[in-house]
Amino acid sequence: MSEPLCDFRGRVVEGDHYGRALGFPTANIEKREFKATKCTIPVGIYAGTARIVPGAKVYRAGIVIGPREKDDLPKIEAHLLDFSGNLYGKELHLSLFVYLRPYRNFKGEGVLKEQISTDIQKVREVISL
Numbered sequence: 001m002s003e004p005l006c007d008f009r010g011r012v013v014e015g016d017h018y019g020r021a022l023g024f025p026t027a028n029i030e031k032r033e034f035k036a037t038k039c040t041i042p043v044g045i046y047a048g049t050a051r052i053v054p055g056a057k058v059y060r061a062g063i064v065i066g067p068r069e070k071d072d073l074p075k076i077e078a079h080l081l082d083f084s085g086n087l088y089g090k091e092l093h094l095s096l097f098v099y100l101r102p103y104r105n106f107k108g109e110g111v112l113k114e115q116i117s118t119d120i121q122k123v124r125e126v127i128s129l
Contacts, residue, residue, distance in 0.1 A: 004095040006039035012087040027087045031073035043103045046096040047123040050080050053091040060127040098126045
């Protein structure tokens with residue numbers, strides 16, 4: 001793989017469980033840790049990798065860098081493909097390799113779920129492990 005567009009670590013914190021309710025659980029990353037990085041990337045959906053620290057196993061991941069929130073920090077979520085388990089409190093090392101599309105809101109859950117499925121398929125196509 002080529003050099004990542006952005007590379008950082010962050011602790012997994014509790015989110016609103018919306019991804020899980022849709023059938024696509026995500027690890028929400030502590031935003032303040034992202035602020036310390038030198039990443040200057042647009043908000044959007046990325047194909048990348050995630051590694052639980054410490055550890056050597058790498059997972060393909062769909063990663064959301066969302067719009068800045070009230071605290072002026074972006075929302076960061078990662079869906080680890082082919083992973084099941086509890087990540088709360090663990091540290092993830094995320095590497096973003098391919099910008100897939102801009103972040104946007106959807107008019108319904110059905111349309112959103114369809115787009116997430118498409119995004120996950122693209123992650124499988126562009127990230128090889």
